[in-house]
Amino acid sequence: MTTIDAAEIRRRTQELLAAHPPATTDRTDFLKARFDAGLAWVHYPVGLGGLDASRSLQPVVDAELAAAGAPDNDPRRIGIGLGMAAPTILGYGTDEQKQRFLRPLWVGEEVWCQLFSEPGAGSDLAALGTRAVRDGEDWVVDGQKVWTSSAHVARWAILIARTDPDVPKHRGISYFICDMTDPGVEVRPLRQITGEAEFNEVFLTGVRIPDSRRLGPVGEGWKVAQTTLMNERVSIGGARIPREGGMIGTVARTWRERPELRTHDLHQRLLTLWVEAEVARLTGERLRQQLVAGQPGPEGSGMKLAFARLNQEISGLEVELLGDEGLLYSDWTMRRPELVDFTGRDAGYRYLRSKGNSIEGGTSEVLLNIVAERVLGLPVEPRNDKDVAWKDLSR
Amino acid sequence: MTAQTEAAHAPDLLYSETEEDLRSAVRSLLADRADAPTVIAGIESDTPYDLRLWESLAAGIGAAGLLVPEKLGGQGASHREAAVVLEELGRSVAPAPYLTSAVVATEILLALDTQDGPVGELLGDLAAGRKVAVLALPFATPAADAAAAMTGTLDRTVTGVAEAVAADVLLVPTAEGLYAVDRAGDGVTVESLVPLDLTRPLATVTLAGAAGTKLAEAGPAALAVGRGLLSGAGLLASEQLGIAEWCLTETVRHTRERHQFNRPVGSFQSLKHRMAQLWLEVVSARAAARNAADALAAGSPDAPLAVAVAQAYCSKVAVHAAEECVQLHGGIGMTWEHPAHLYLKRAKADSIAYGTAGRHREAVAELVELAAP
Ligand SMILES: Cc1cc2nc3c(=O)[nH]c(=O)nc-3n(C[C@H](O)[C@H](O)[C@H](O)COP(=O)(O)OP(=O)(O)OC[C@H]3O[C@@H](n4cnc5c(N)ncnc54)[C@H](O)[C@@H]3O)c2cc1C
Numbered sequence: 001m002t003t004i005d006a007a008e009i010r011r012r013t014q015e016l017l018a019a020h021p022p023a024t025t026d027r028t029d030f031l032k033a034r035f036d037a038g039l040a041w042v043h044y045p046v047g048l049g050g051l052d053a054s055r056s057l058q059p060v061v062d063a064e065l066a067a068a069g070a071p072d073n074d075p076r077r078i079g080i081g082l083g084m085a086a087p088t089i090l091g092y093g094t095d096e097q098k099q100r101f102l103r104p105l106w107v108g109e110e111v112w113c114q115l116f117s118e119p120g121a122g123s124d125l126a127a128l129g130t131r132a133v134r135d136g137e138d139w140v141v142d143g144q145k146v147w148t149s150s151a152h153v154a155r156w157a158i159l160i161a162r163t164d165p166d167v168p169k170h171r172g173i174s175y176f177i178c179d180m181t182d183p184g185v186e187v188r189p190l191r192q193i194t195g196e197a198e199f200n201e202v203f204l205t206g207v208r209i210p211d212s213r214r215l216g217p218v219g220e221g222w223k224v225a226q227t228t229l230m231n232e233r234v235s236i237g238g239a240r241i242p243r244e245g246g247m248i249g250t251v252a253r254t255w256r257e258r259p260e261l262r263t264h265d266l267h268q269r270l271l272t273l274w275v276e277a278e279v280a281r282l283t284g285e286r287l288r289q290q291l292v293a294g295q296p297g298p299e300g301s302g303m304k305l306a307f308a309r310l311n312q313e314i315s316g317l318e319v320e321l322l323g324d325e326g327l328l329y330s331d332w333t334m335r336r337p338e339l340v341d342f343t344g345r346d347a348g349y350r351y352l353r354s355k356g357n358s359i360e361g362g363t364s365e366v367l368l369n370i371v372a373e374r375v376l377g378l379p380v381e382p383r384n385d386k387d388v389a390w391k392d393l394s395r
Numbered sequence: 396m397t398a399q400t401e402a403a404h405a406p407d408l409l410y411s412e413t414e415e416d417l418r419s420a421v422r423s424l425l426a427d428r429a430d431a432p433t434v435i436a437g438i439e440s441d442t443p444y445d446l447r448l449w450e451s452l453a454a455g456i457g458a459a460g461l462l463v464p465e466k467l468g469g470q471g472a473s474h475r476e477a478a479v480v481l482e483e484l485g486r487s488v489a490p491a492p493y494l495t496s497a498v499v500a501t502e503i504l505l506a507l508d509t510q511d512g513p514v515g516e517l518l519g520d521l522a523a524g525r526k527v528a529v530l531a532l533p534f535a536t537p538a539a540d541a542a543a544a545m546t547g548t549l550d551r552t553v554t555g556v557a558e559a560v561a562a563d564v565l566l567v568p569t570a571e572g573l574y575a576v577d578r579a580g581d582g583v584t585v586e587s588l589v590p591l592d593l594t595r596p597l598a599t600v601t602l603a604g605a606a607g608t609k610l611a612e613a614g615p616a617a618l619a620v621g622r623g624l625l626s627g628a629g630l631l632a633s634e635q636l637g638i639a640e641w642c643l644t645e646t647v648r649h650t651r652e653r654h655q656f657n658r659p660v661g662s663f664q665s666l667k668h669r670m671a672q673l674w675l676e677v678v679s680a681r682a683a684a685r686n687a688a689d690a691l692a693a694g695s696p697d698a699p700l701a702v703a704v705a706q707a708y709c710s711k712v713a714v715h716a717a718e719e720c721v722q723l724h725g726g727i728g729m730t731w732e733h734p735a736h737l738y739l740k741r742a743k744a745d746s747i748a749y750g751t752a753g754r755h756r757e758a759v760a761e762l763v764e765l766a767a768p
Contacts, residue, residue, distance in 0.1 A: 286408040
């Protein structure tokens, strides 16, 4: 790490603002300039949007830029790219891959999606069956992926596929970057309980991926995928929020503004959830302080668990609080939204969408297993799939 | 203060190196002198407190004077360090009048208008571990009831006073003001009760024509008592964290070793999930307890909310952890020899001390303007 401190970061941020006044600079041009100045993610290497500085300095940059009215890169729209693809490319990519992909990813010119889950492989992701067969300089990919969020707007995908069916399931997987515009990639909307189609089915038929778009060694895709999944959990549960910043804020506001809705039972539940939301916020803050001090803790999976349960309970309470209005729903039209937006929507949507929080990015049951085994050191359950070749597993 | 304005004070939720050093000193002392068999033997004897242990903790390590400024004979540390001591005391459930004397009574004295004369003298004695003082109010009293507690005279009976049996001095609130009453003086009777939590004795204090030294008038005394009870509640969260942490650690240890159905019972998923859930609660309780200790240490205006949040959350976690500890230990968890019951009793009693979780949720409701119907 370099010796850049808060003052130096502030100086560089002001320099960027002076050279590219937000009021007169095109949004994308500003974001590109910010990336090139190393102020995109300051803890990334120089030349890749960062300054090799401490992660704790990022909030300083963000605050200065927000105060100056600078545009942001709409992190919600490019969440998979920022939270999962980027750290994986940084960790396992070649220099060419890093140079090619990170800038447009961060700027938001290119949206990413994640081609992991399959109809036959969800929690047991390592059982996946999508095949990638070597053919000269290319890999030829055939298979079906499912629940792929944002596939309909994505330019690139992180993809895991089986390259060797003759070894146990964790060993024969490789990790690729897939061009969603290539022939053979077909995206079909999959409508979900909110009525919208936020995720998709993706059919891969004879898709040719050049070997230069492989991430990490052949057969070691599972290890690479661990990086993605770990970052996914941290990024889902790990956003920094102010007090009452999450869904609890919406309910608390309704409570304050509409005394006619209040009941004693709801009051008790609201206060309990308010306290839990505040504690979850503090726990997330503590996790961040630990990360900055260089002591990465296993709290990441825990935060995702807490976030899922809280969102579900709070949104359930909100529907009840609204009474007559809670009986209504804004719009069941099948749409294909570009992003998941909890705050700009009504209570019914929030209630239904939050049900996905305990499924997406690893179910709560699977995360509890991870905490029990990797954090508490409890014994794994007996398993019969570790030493069997993938092709001999029952499906 | 409204809920929307974020706390002006950015809390430090980690432990400093000094705090970790203090923790190891306290932990090794307690491991030496207050292991479970010793604690169990002690609670059935006539002397619930091991005076040598208290001397080593209070004077030897200097824990009693953490909150007291150096010029008054203390360590000039803060609530953050005192909270670490309480985490360790929670982990060992050793009987020690730390919370009542070194935190609540000490905070009350520090919050009085003057620290000259008898107040300063008493603070010096408390800080050095020469004396123990307790507030003569029921252990369940929350800070919100401090003003209402300023009633009556030095002729009165107070029940459920925690650790009065260990006290040299009683701090007695009356309509006239706050008095320091010598426990050994004429007209003072302290009668032991049979407490749910044997590691923290309760007593009925009867004052009949007792003499006392007036420390403050009723007005300032009420504020000081409120401050003492607030700190007590805030740091009790750290004791509760310590209890929960011990319960989880021991439960994990036991279920990894105990075999049934030809495998460790800790490999059954229904148990693993319960312990993983407890882990999440303990991690969260730690953040809440640290936040309360830090806000008290900083004198932050956010302290009342931080304390109310910590108490509303940590009480439940400690009780849940202790209940799971008994259940997942099976039959052995129900025995007197196994220490699990000590933690269950302490956790349950703590959930009432200085106000129940419900009382603290009411405080939250008021502080963040979420009014009842
Ligand atoms: C809104 C949403 C968006 C998504 N977006 C994406 C995406 O962009 N890309 C992508 O690749 N995937 C995505 N997913 C897929 C998601 O990762 C999977 O749904 C998830 O991992 C669970 O897999 P599954 O659906 O096959 O359920 P299954 O694995 O079949 O699980 C069914 C039930 O069994 C439980 N279960 C399974 N194994 C165990 C076990 N060992 N112990 C205890 N319980 C167990 C599960 O917890 C669950 O309750 C998304 C899912 C949702 C809901």
